[in-house]
Amino acid sequence: MKSAVIVFPGTNRDGDAVRALKSVGSQVEKVWHAETALPSGTDLVVLGGGFSYGDYLRCGAIAGRAPIMDAVRAHAARGGLVLGICNGFQILCESGLLPGILMRNANLKFICHRQFLKVERNDTAFTKAYAKGQAIDVCVAHGEGNYTADGETLKRIEGEGLVAFRYSDAHGHVTPDANRNGSMNSIAGIYSDKLNVLGMMPHPENLIEDLIGGTDGRGLFESLMTFTAKAA
Amino acid sequence: MKARVTVTLKNGVLDPQGKAIEGALQSLGVDGIGSVRQGKVFDIELNTTDKAKAEASLKAACEKLLANTVIENYKIDLI
Numbered sequence: 001m002k003s004a005v006i007v008f009p010g011t012n013r014d015g016d017a018v019r020a021l022k023s024v025g026s027q028v029e030k031v032w033h034a035e036t037a038l039p040s041g042t043d044l045v046v047l048g049g050g051f052s053y054g055d056y057l058r059c060g061a062i063a064g065r066a067p068i069m070d071a072v073r074a075h076a077a078r079g080g081l082v083l084g085i086c087n088g089f090q091i092l093c094e095s096g097l098l099p100g101i102l103m104r105n106a107n108l109k110f111i112c113h114r115q116f117l118k119v120e121r122n123d124t125a126f127t128k129a130y131a132k133g134q135a136i137d138v139c140v141a142h143g144e145g146n147y148t149a150d151g152e153t154l155k156r157i158e159g160e161g162l163v164a165f166r167y168s169d170a171h172g173h174v175t176p177d178a179n180r181n182g183s184m185n186s187i188a189g190i191y192s193d194k195l196n197v198l199g200m201m202p203h204p205e206n207l208i209e210d211l212i213g214g215t216d217g218r219g220l221f222e223s224l225m226t227f228t229a230k231a232a
Numbered sequence: 233m234k235a236r237v238t239v240t241l242k243n244g245v246l247d248p249q250g251k252a253i254e255g256a257l258q259s260l261g262v263d264g265i266g267s268v269r270q271g272k273v274f275d276i277e278l279n280t281t282d283k284a285k286a287e288a289s290l291k292a293a294c295e296k297l298l299a300n301t302v303i304e305n306y307k308i309d310l311i
Contacts, residue, residue, distance in 0.1 A: 057297070057298070058300055061297065061300065062297075065296065065297060094300065099302075100302065101300055101302050101303055103245075103246070103248075103303070104248050104249060105248070106246065106248055107248075108248050108249070108252055146246075148245070148246070148302075148303065149302070150302065182246075
């Protein structure tokens, strides 16, 4: 698998994404936002976490319109894989690659803690290594993760099975208490219509080694490796 | 030519920041505040004196960047 990790001014989790990708055997290249093309043969584009452009205007708004994003949109339109984590999810929403928007957390607090997610489906490029309904233990760290969409969009996302992850308890039960940022329907991550673009607020790349407290995030990167190996 | 663009949240979109400001005003004892919604104001200088051109540029600016029309409305005022 060849991965491209996009770096915007203010992105600060690109290193962790690179590390997670390399740990499952991917080739990885960092790509500066002012570039207009992706490295040839790119299978997966990753937009990592951070505070691109200092969150000016709206989180992800300016990065979502950066020169490289035209290439990322073209990659997605060809069916190429795109993963946006945290600020990367905000950028995907602002760039039009995913519907809806991430608003300020309902409780107005920056939240930073371990978080269980319920895996909604395990038949996508991103989740094959998990079981359907499994609760995975990862992390969240954000101030604007409150997923919001208009009623019609939400209905479509739910109807077409485009919800990737929901905030849950350790048993995979989606409870109001587990939904600390106030997201509609406890949505933690969503797919594009063709399931090749995933945006998620939580950080799977944080939990890839026992040494740092868990490995539940690893499955996502392993899934991508398996998927691209089969496609090649 | 100058313009002021005002971006506000659409009705029905939850505005926790506005709510917090509303609460703060109440705790300061400011009377008569029903509710508060927070928005943004952009003061823009244009390089043209053609009103139609200016309006077209401002509309493009709003649609492409200044407002996220999923949740926000915008208003353009040429000054």
